[in-house]
Amino acid sequence: MARFGLGGMFVLPSGENSVSGAGGLQTSKTFPRSLDALADIFGFIEAFFTETAIPDEALNSVFFVVEELFTNQVKYSRGHSDGILLEMRRNPDRLIVSLTDFDTERFDVREAPDAPTDLPLEQRRPGGLGIHLLKRMVDGLEYEYVERRGTTTFTKLLR
Amino acid sequence: MLDIHVGDNGSVVLAGRFDASQAAKAEAFFDAVSGAVVLDLKDLQYISSLGLGTLVRVEKRLRGSVGGGLTLINVSPHVRDVLAYAGLDMIFKIGPPPEK
Numbered sequence: 001m002a003r004f005g006l007g008g009m010f011v012l013p014s015g016e017n018s019v020s021g022a023g024g025l026q027t028s029k030t031f032p033r034s035l036d037a038l039a040d041i042f043g044f045i046e047a048f049f050t051e052t053a054i055p056d057e058a059l060n061s062v063f064f065v066v067e068e069l070f071t072n073q074v075k076y077s078r079g080h081s082d083g084i085l086l087e088m089r090r091n092p093d094r095l096i097v098s099l100t101d102f103d104t105e106r107f108d109v110r111e112a113p114d115a116p117t118d119l120p121l122e123q124r125r126p127g128g129l130g131i132h133l134l135k136r137m138v139d140g141l142e143y144e145y146v147e148r149r150g151t152t153t154f155t156k157l158l159r
Numbered sequence: 160m161l162d163i164h165v166g167d168n169g170s171v172v173l174a175g176r177f178d179a180s181q182a183a184k185a186e187a188f189f190d191a192v193s194g195a196v197v198l199d200l201k202d203l204q205y206i207s208s209l210g211l212g213t214l215v216r217v218e219k220r221l222r223g224s225v226g227g228g229l230t231l232i233n234v235s236p237h238v239r240d241v242l243a244y245a246g247l248d249m250i251f252k253i254g255p256p257p258e259k
Contacts, residue, residue: 035180039160042176060205060237063178067207071179117246121222124215129245130208136244 025052026089033074033084038067041086052090058156061137062097068130069099069109069152077104090158094139098153108143109134109152163188166199170232174202177210185210189217194227197254201233206241218251230254 027048031037042063049059066086073084085100115132135141140155161181162174171192177185198214214229221227232254234242242248 038178038180042178063176063205064207064241067178071207071209115245117244118249119246121215121219121250124219124250129211133208133241133244 026087028085028087030083030085031070033077033081035071035074038070041066041070044086045088048088048090054090054095054158058095058158062095062156065134065137065154066097066099068134069154072107072109072130073099073101073104076107077101093158095156095158096153097156098151100149100151103148104150105148106145107150108145110141110143161185162202168197170197170199172199172202176205177203177213178205178207179209182209182213185213186216189213192217193221194224195230196221196228197230197232199232200235200238203235203238206238211241211245211247214251215247228252 027044029044031041031044045062045066046059048054049056049062070084070086082102085098085102087098087100089096109131112131114135115128117129117132134154137156138154139157140153142153144151144153160175161177161184162172163185164172166172171188173185196217218229221229230252231238231242234253239248239253242251242253
């Protein structure tokens with residue numbers, strides 16, 4: 001399988017789909033519902049950054065947000081074995097990333113309360129910071145829930 | 160992948176990516192440390208919220224003994240930003256940024 005990128009044609013590893021067109025260059029891949037998939041997810045994102053010339057400054061925040069969304073889906077939707085679909089689209093001024101969980105309960109991260117960040121150490125509890133932090137790393141956040149399929153989409157402006 | 164070891168100068172060195180899949184490995188390592196610990200983050204490329212949670216847990220335990228706690232050195236801009244967003248820059252002792 002091949003895909004057309006900004007600078008020419010790329011050969012894709014199996015399991016990935018990618019096209020270019022009026023909506024920009026895009027790619028997608030389904031990952032197994034396991035934390036062990038994180039290394040492959042990071043590699044997939046990194047390759048897309050390289051191939052589409054996205055500045056590295058955005059890389060760690062995209063890793064962070066994708067990991068947070070993915071691990072939430074792994075932790076809270078254990079009742080089935082479907083994978084989690086990761087889609088990325090690069091437009092001239094922005095990166096748009098979606099994670100889709102199939103057959104899941106509704107969970108809109110935008111509705112999750114912010115974590116208190118001014119507590120002293122003794123009142124801190126490990127965990128609970130992830131969603132609070134991801135909201136500060138994105139330039140747009142959307143959620144769609146249709147027929148038990150939940151898709152969280154975030155936008156990162158490319159400066 | 161995360162590499163965690165004791166460096167030549169006695170500091171604990173974290174290198175690579177500290178993501179959710181590495182939390183158990185890091186916690187097993189930190190269970191064995193005590194007292195005042197210098198954590199060298201020069202080669203830590205990335206830390207996730209679970210990684211932060213691990214450091215908070217370690218800090219709580221270490222501060223249970225007199226003089227105990229983490230001092231983070233060589234903190235990259237990414238890690239510094241994440242600590243600041245979480246309000247943890249006011250919790251951890253943080254040394255100067257990495258030399259360029």
